[in-house]
Amino acid sequence: MARTYRYAEQEEFMDKLRELLQSGVGKEQLQLYTPYHLPEVEQLLALPPGRLRLFPLIGGLGGFFGGLALTVYTALSWPLITGGKPIVSLPPFLIIAYLLTILFGSLASFAGFLLLARLPELDNLLDPGEFSNYFIIVVAGERP
Amino acid sequence: MKSLAAREKLEQDVLKGLRRPGKWYLLGLACCALLFLGALGLWGYQLSRGLGVTGLMHPVGWGVYITNFVFWVGIAHSGTLISAVLFLFRARFRSSFNRAAEAMTIFALMVAGLFPLIHLGRVWIFYYLFPYPSQRTLWPNFRSPLVWDVFAISTYMIVSLVFFYLGTLPDLAIARRRLSGIRARIYSVLSLGWTGSHGQWKQYGRLYLFLAAFATPLVASVHSIVSWDFAVSILPGWHTTIFAPYFVAGAILSGTAMVIILVVPLRRALQLQPYISIDHFEAIAKILLLTSLIVSYAYLVEYGLAFYGHNQFEMELFRYRALGHYRALFWLMIVCNSLVPLTLFIRRLRRNLAYLFAVSLLVTLGMWVERFVLIVTSLAHDFDPYAWGTYTPSWVEIGITCGSFGLFFMLFLIFVKTVPVLSMSELKERL
Amino acid sequence: MKRDTQAVLLAAGCGLALAVLALGPFGGGLGPLLLALSCWVALLQGCVAVAATCDLVKARWIGPIRSRLLAPTPLLLLSAPLFLLFWPQLQHYPWSAGGGRYLHPEFFMLRNLAALLLTAVVALAYAAAASRKQLLAVVYLLLFVVCQSLIAFDWIMSLEYPWYSSMLGFYFITEALYAGLAVACLLFWRRLRAADPADAQARERLRDLTSLIFGFCILWGGLFFAQYLLIWYGNLPEETGFILRRTGTAPYRQMAWLMLGCTFMIPFLGLLSARVKSSPAAAAGISLVILGGLLLERLLYILPVLTLAPLATLAQFFLLGAPVLFAWRRRAAGGAGES
Numbered sequence: 001m002a003r004t005y006r007y008a009e010q011e012e013f014m015d016k017l018r019e020l021l022q023s024g025v026g027k028e029q030l031q032l033y034t035p036y037h038l039p040e041v042e043q044l045l046a047l048p049p050g051r052l053r054l055f056p057l058i059g060g061l062g063g064f065f066g067g068l069a070l071t072v073y074t075a076l077s078w079p080l081i082t083g084g085k086p087i088v089s090l091p092p093f094l095i096i097a098y099l100l101t102i103l104f105g106s107l108a109s110f111a112g113f114l115l116l117a118r119l120p121e122l123d124n125l126l127d128p129g130e131f132s133n134y135f136i137i138v139v140a141g142e143r144p
Numbered sequence: 145m146k147s148l149a150a151r152e153k154l155e156q157d158v159l160k161g162l163r164r165p166g167k168w169y170l171l172g173l174a175c176c177a178l179l180f181l182g183a184l185g186l187w188g189y190q191l192s193r194g195l196g197v198t199g200l201m202h203p204v205g206w207g208v209y210i211t212n213f214v215f216w217v218g219i220a221h222s223g224t225l226i227s228a229v230l231f232l233f234r235a236r237f238r239s240s241f242n243r244a245a246e247a248m249t250i251f252a253l254m255v256a257g258l259f260p261l262i263h264l265g266r267v268w269i270f271y272y273l274f275p276y277p278s279q280r281t282l283w284p285n286f287r288s289p290l291v292w293d294v295f296a297i298s299t300y301m302i303v304s305l306v307f308f309y310l311g312t313l314p315d316l317a318i319a320r321r322r323l324s325g326i327r328a329r330i331y332s333v334l335s336l337g338w339t340g341s342h343g344q345w346k347q348y349g350r351l352y353l354f355l356a357a358f359a360t361p362l363v364a365s366v367h368s369i370v371s372w373d374f375a376v377s378i379l380p381g382w383h384t385t386i387f388a389p390y391f392v393a394g395a396i397l398s399g400t401a402m403v404i405i406l407v408v409p410l411r412r413a414l415q416l417q418p419y420i421s422i423d424h425f426e427a428i429a430k431i432l433l434l435t436s437l438i439v440s441y442a443y444l445v446e447y448g449l450a451f452y453g454h455n456q457f458e459m460e461l462f463r464y465r466a467l468g469h470y471r472a473l474f475w476l477m478i479v480c481n482s483l484v485p486l487t488l489f490i491r492r493l494r495r496n497l498a499y500l501f502a503v504s505l506l507v508t509l510g511m512w513v514e515r516f517v518l519i520v521t522s523l524a525h526d527f528d529p530y531a532w533g534t535y536t537p538s539w540v541e542i543g544i545t546c547g548s549f550g551l552f553f554m555l556f557l558i559f560v561k562t563v564p565v566l567s568m569s570e571l572k573e574r575l
Numbered sequence: 576m577k578r579d580t581q582a583v584l585l586a587a588g589c590g591l592a593l594a595v596l597a598l599g600p601f602g603g604g605l606g607p608l609l610l611a612l613s614c615w616v617a618l619l620q621g622c623v624a625v626a627a628t629c630d631l632v633k634a635r636w637i638g639p640i641r642s643r644l645l646a647p648t649p650l651l652l653l654s655a656p657l658f659l660l661f662w663p664q665l666q667h668y669p670w671s672a673g674g675g676r677y678l679h680p681e682f683f684m685l686r687n688l689a690a691l692l693l694t695a696v697v698a699l700a701y702a703a704a705a706s707r708k709q710l711l712a713v714v715y716l717l718l719f720v721v722c723q724s725l726i727a728f729d730w731i732m733s734l735e736y737p738w739y740s741s742m743l744g745f746y747f748i749t750e751a752l753y754a755g756l757a758v759a760c761l762l763f764w765r766r767l768r769a770a771d772p773a774d775a776q777a778r779e780r781l782r783d784l785t786s787l788i789f790g791f792c793i794l795w796g797g798l799f800f801a802q803y804l805l806i807w808y809g810n811l812p813e814e815t816g817f818i819l820r821r822t823g824t825a826p827y828r829q830m831a832w833l834m835l836g837c838t839f840m841i842p843f844l845g846l847l848s849a850r851v852k853s854s855p856a857a858a859a860g861i862s863l864v865i866l867g868g869l870l871l872e873r874l875l876y877i878l879p880v881l882t883l884a885p886l887a888t889l890a891q892f893f894l895l896g897a898p899v900l901f902a903w904r905r906r907a908a909g910g911a912g913e914s
Binding site for chain 2: 632728738739786797801808
């Protein structure tokens with residue numbers, strides 16, 4: 001059976017959390033709900049940095065090379081000289097590549113966020129758990 | 145003391161803004177909507193009669209529409225500055241302003257995006273600007289700064305939207321709990337089932353950091369790219385390398401002024417004084433002062449170097465700007481952007497909201513005029529005296545410009561009644 | 576006390592030696608002096624500017640190293656007398672035959688001298704200040720902007736008269752700050768090496784600093800690109816000459832790429848990694864690379880215009896650098912106990 005602790009104050013919550021961790025409760029048994037972001041919780045649980053950072057990296061790299069490929073390919077597919085500039089003009093093409101780096105990097109990070117935070121929760125989209133002003137600790141029952 | 149009661153009170157205070165609108169609100173909304181509708185009508189008129197109804201004529205082919213475009217893109221900038229740059233610098237006062245500023249960014253970009261379309265004339269073929277394999281087998285010309293703009297503005301718009309939405313996610317979940325009926329359902333869907341579990345917060349915190357890290361260079365590059373619309377040409381007064389940092393500073397100057405213009409009345413109307421303190425306004429005022437100094441530095445350098453190199457075209461253009469046909473506007477811009485903000489060196493004035501509001505109005509005016517002077521004088525007075533001319537905007541252009549303000553404020557008013565105007569879950573950290 | 580006297584004697588001796596060398600037959604003309612002075616003044620002023628900015632925005636990362644960063648500030652007083660050595664060699668500037676009212680020899684000397692002196696005095700007052708620190712910081716930063724702009728436009732840009740680029744002042748200001756941050760990073764490394772390796776707080780602050788360096792790296796890249804793009808796009812003969820002289824022929828071309836690599840690409844790619852950001856040794860290595868890149872850039876400005884005799888250049892560069900390095904060494908040795 002799961003036990004639930006509910007606190008109004010951050011300090012009590014942190015104390016209890018420390019106590020639970022010291023008494024040997026595994027972090028995978030814990031489910032914590034806080035009204036705001038508490039980086040201390042992550043430090044306390046020693047959560048690994050996670051895979052989210054891969055998303056901006058892959059998205060950004062994809063955007064950069066995609067942008068370069070798009071500009072170079074389209075310029076070559078209709079090689080018309082304008083303004084006395086070379087057909088493949090890297091300086092302006094870098095601007096497009098740079099912008100697409102940011103665009104795809106951001107979008108990929110957002111997609112990664114939805115994936116890793118398991119949002120949206122379709123099952124309880126209309127009737128989700130409460131996001132309250134309390135600090136809540138749920139300890140799942142001991143494993144066999 | 146981070147107490148429960150304070151958090152509850154914060155939620156009540158902020159969500160009060162979402163109550164049924166009052167008389168004055170509806171009146172303001174109606175005025176803004178009327179202005180906007182009027183502008184739509186004028187645009188229709190322009191579409192039916194052609195661009196001849198504007199004052200645009202050889203040699204000045206870029207006028208008020210492009211001025212508005214640059215102006216509104218500039219307004220957008222301080223939103224990202226406050227939400228992303230100040231986040232990276234861990235400036236805590238940002239949470240008083242960030243939601244309103246982010247919303248402002250999106251609305252200003254929406255307004256800005258309209259102006260190139262209005263300026264196009266044949267707006268129905270605007271999609272030629274996007275790269276897609278088409279029957280015409282023609283791609284956009286990526287060497288053209290106007291195509292960079294398309295990419296820069298759309299990227300900026302999308303990233304700002306994502307950033308804004310992410311920030312509101314926990315607050316939408318609070319609104320879901322506190323409201324009832326159909327509204328609760330809407331907020332419930334929009335909040336994607338957010339529960340505030342530590343797994344969600346962890347990813348949230350990381351994503352916020354990544355987005356801030358992406359948005360920070362983006363904000364600097366978007367207005368740089370807008371400035372290059374001018375600077376890659378060889379026109380005197382346009383072709384100068386300082387344009388990128390100068391435009392970015394100017395953008396943040398005008399945007400910060402607009403944030404003050406929006407937040408001062410907002411704070412009063414929704415009684416948010418406990419959450420947006422005078423200290424926070426003072427911090428914003430310092431940003432205004434700093435960017436004003438950078439802009440003044442750029443004016444000075446631009447002028448000085450026009451005479452340094454003894455290039456006669458540059459010298460003549462800068463003489464014309466200060467003493468020629470548009471001299472009144474030029475000096476207005478100097479007074480509003482360079483001189484008036486200097487008074488903010490005085491601490492008492494920085495902390496006086498009425499004064500700050502007045503300065504912001506002047507700066508907004510000054511920055512609009514700056515773009516006008518910059519765009520029009522260079523076109524009106526280029527290399528060949530035989531091609532010189534002047535430009536006066538027509539009533540259609542002036543009407544559409546007023547309508548753009550109507551649209552902007554209308555969108556902002558709608559925002560005030562639909563989204564919590566302060567970032568509650570962030571403010572709770574501070575309580 | 577004794578070490579203070581040593582420092583003053585060393586500074587005076589080096590300054591004097593530099594003056595004698597620069598004025599003598601083996602001085603090598605204006606080039607070596609210009610290189611040494613523009614580099615070291617930018618570095619020192621940048622360090623003070625970093626400290627002043629941190630004071631104004633109440634940045635906490637600088638705490639452990641602030642006094643060390645400011646240690647060589649008094650040496651800025653040397654800059655004005657050394658700048659006087661430009662006077663007999665102004666004929667090396669292309670405008671000396673007639674540059675109009677602005678580039679007029681007397682006016683050139685006077686305004687630069689005034690700017691250097693004022694900046695040095697205010698910097699000194701700021702570094703020693705116990706009260707009114709904020710006010711002095713603001714005044715110093717304003718003077719710093721003026722002084723670095725003058726160095727950019729007068730000392731360096733006018734070598735290529737009538738070529739001009741209005742961004743150069745802004746660019747030099749950024750570079751001075753960039754260099755100041757790199758120095759701060761080196762000082763952090765020294766401190767962390769001496770202190771307890773598990774000094775978590777100092778490590779956390781190092782991360783703030785390296786993130787800032789990363790930001791400046793991108794800013795520098797953006798400014799460089801903005802200037803290059805406009806000259807490339809405008810394609811005007813009077814402007815492109817400046818770039819062609821620095822990228823067109825053999826030694827400069829490679830130097831330009833190396834410079835770009837050191838100031839932008841290596842720090843950018845390196846600092847992308849969180850591990851590098853929080854490792855003092857790696858961050859210090861990258862800072863050294865950045866400083867090297869900035870030095871290379873100054874070389875690239877000067878070398879195509881003025882001759883730089885290798886020995887004279889090295890001698891003058893290190894004569895000016897020795898007291899600066901000594902000041903940092905002394906601080907590090909004397910201030911190990913401070914927190």
